[in-house]
Amino acid sequence: LYVESPLSAGLEFALPEDAARHVQVRRLQPGDDLRLFDGAGGEWLAKVTRMGKRDVDVRVDAHEAADRELPFDLEVALGMPTNERMDALIEKATELGVAAIQPLQTERSVLRLDGDRAARRVAHWQAVAVGASEQSGRTRVPVVAPVRSLGTWLAAQPDPAPHAGRFVMSTGSAPPLARAVSGVPAGRWLALSGPEGGLTADEEAAAAARGFTRVSLGGLILRADTAPLAWLAQMAVLLSS
Numbered sequence: 576l577y578v579e580s581p582l583s584a585g586l587e588f589a590l591p592e593d594a595a596r597h598v599q600v601r602r603l604q605p606g607d608d609l610r611l612f613d614g615a616g617g618e619w620l621a622k623v624t625r626m627g628k629r630d631v632d633v634r635v636d637a638h639e640a641a642d643r644e645l646p647f648d649l650e651v652a653l654g655m656p657t658n659e660r661m662d663a664l665i666e667k668a669t670e671l672g673v674a675a676i677q678p679l680q681t682e683r684s685v686l687r688l689d690g691d692r693a694a695r696r697v698a699h700w701q702a703v704a705v706g707a708s709e710q711s712g713r714t715r716v717p718v719v720a721p722v723r724s725l726g727t728w729l730a731a732q733p734d735p736a737p738h739a740g741r742f743v744m745s746t747g748s749a750p751p752l753a754r755a756v757s758g759v760p761a762g763r764w765l766a767l768s769g770p771e772g773g774l775t776a777d778e779e780a781a782a783a784a785r786g787f788t789r790v791s792l793g794g795l796i797l798r799a800d801t802a803p804l805a806w807l808a809q810m811a812v813l814l815s816s
């Protein structure tokens with residue numbers, strides 16, 4: 576179970592609401608073991624010390640260096656597909672080990688979000704990432720960044736890039752991803768992928784001008800919520816072999 580605040584041996588505390596609900600659903604009892612993680616690496620073994628009606632107290636015992644994370648950071652920025660597809664994408668990308676997700680408003684984005692609605696959506700997506708992290712045994716929770724426009728986001732990309740590679744996923748005639756990845760098995764990698772209607776030629780050109788390499792994931796057209804997942808899966812293989 577994920578706990579946002581830092582954990583340490585001997586710490587006794589009441590689990591946050593979501594985590595407490597999980598423990599209630601699993602019908603754990605005082606004295607039962609559970610595993611917690613705070614995103615700082617590894618897991619903590621803990622024991623339930625008290626079960627209230629809604630609240631659950633635990634005591635943290637020992638740290639375990641269980642690290643199942645990828646040894647590199649894969650970051651995805653994408654033109655938002657519809658709400659429901661975004662939820663599925665965040666869940667699956669988390670399972671595939673994504674480090675960060677940047678939802679973008681692009682010219683052809685189907686989902687249009689701003690202000691409070693955008694903030695509520697991002698909080699919801701972050702909760703989806705927490706749930707998927709717990710489910711898949713991750714020890715880090717991917718960060719879902721606030722919604723930004725593609726233009727603002729591209730302009731804010733640091734130069735020189737902190738990434739080993741930055742790619743824009745293109746359905747046009749672009750070299751295959753495998754040819755663009757040099758096999759450096761570490762560092763940060765970033766992919767920009769389009770919404771249902773794709774990126775416009777101008778948007779692709781703007782990304783290229785910021786140092787993004789145009790790459791293809793194969794000859795078939797993948798849906799907006801499939802392309803980032805295919806990139807994650809291909810990168811995991813390319814950087815591990």
Ligand code: SAM
Binds near residue numbers: 769772794795797
């Ligand atoms: N008609 C649109 C086009 O041709 O660009 C389709 C867009 S596709 C549904 C959504 C996004 O997924 C694209 O903008 C692209 O970033 C990415 N994508 C889909 N298939 C891809 C492929 N085979 N290789 C690279 N990127 C792909």
